[in-house]
Amino acid sequence: MTEVSGVGAAPTCLPPARVHTPPQHRLPAGATDCHCHVFDDPLRYPLIAQRSYTPAPAPLADYLTMCEAVGLERTVQVNASVYGSDNRITLDTIAALGQHRARGVAGLAMDATAKEIERLHLGGMRGVRVSTHVAGYGGTEHLETTARQLKPFGWHLQLHVAHSAELATLEQRLLKIDAPLVFDHLGCVHGQEGVSSSGFQTLLRVLRQRDDCWVKISSWYRRSIDPLHYADIRSMAQALVEARPDRVVFGSNWPHPHLFAPATVPQDAQLIDHFYEWIPSPEHRQAILVHNPERLYGFPPVAALNEQRQTT
DSSP: OEESSOOSSSOBOOOOOSOOOOOSSOOOTTOEEEEEOOBOOTTTSOEESSOSOBOOOBOHHHHHHHHHHHTOOEEEEEOOGGGTTOOHHHHHHHHHHOTTTEEEEEOOOTTOOHHHHHHHHHTTEEEEEEESSSBTBOOSTTHHHHHHHHGGGTOEEEEEOSSTHHHHHHHHHHHHOSSOEEESGGGGOOTTTOTTSHHHHHHHHHHHHOSSEEEEEOOGGGTOSOTTTOHHHHHHHHHHHHHOGGGEEEOOOTTOOSOOTTSOOOOHHHHHHHHHHHOOOHHHHHIIIIIHHHHHHOOOOHHHHHHHHHHO
């Protein structure tokens, strides 16, 4: 069942910022935003009725304006939960940008066939998101079944949990699941929980024990108790980079959905500047922003991006 009006029980998110300033730090060539969404005309891309929020308009043109301002050159579009398993908006976005610049993470129905997954793969999808936090995706109850569906395509499972402690209860399954894993938003750990929390320690153990697990530094502003400087998140970001600098990626989480008044929408340039302050090593930044996304999502090397730019 779909709904096109956006009217109903699901609250409407704050819109993204319309004015963008450049960050203080210059991003490297090929810098990749590994977690973001676009939201366009609901008549063309209907929203599911059973959703956790109603997005404000955030079309591709607005996203690209932000990227140009801050220096992001490649994107991983996560098919938002409000679209369920209808991946048309993400496939259309990838097609508009080209797979040298864009890849995607899908919402997948449990009864999806291999033919459907192959179609999504050809369209640039490289993973499936599951969530216990927002409605619209499947949860964690069918991880093993989903992993078997994905295995022929080399896709990953992207985990988005409501509470980081869920990772501790899932640890033994996470160590055995036969699919690469990507953990959303620093494992969805809140600032007051900190590095010593059971969920975060589980995340570190899984990252260290498996060579096919990744974590996104993203959406920390929603989990911090320090809304100006996010100082409580710094130690967690640094612990992840210390543990596996080769398995960390960065995401803007534009247009910052699931934020409602009286909250405020963060400035994207400021988020990048915080990331640079937390990760002082140029080598680690290059890995997180450029090389790790190439390995995880199958982007061509940044040199090929430069060649593409010169011919267009």
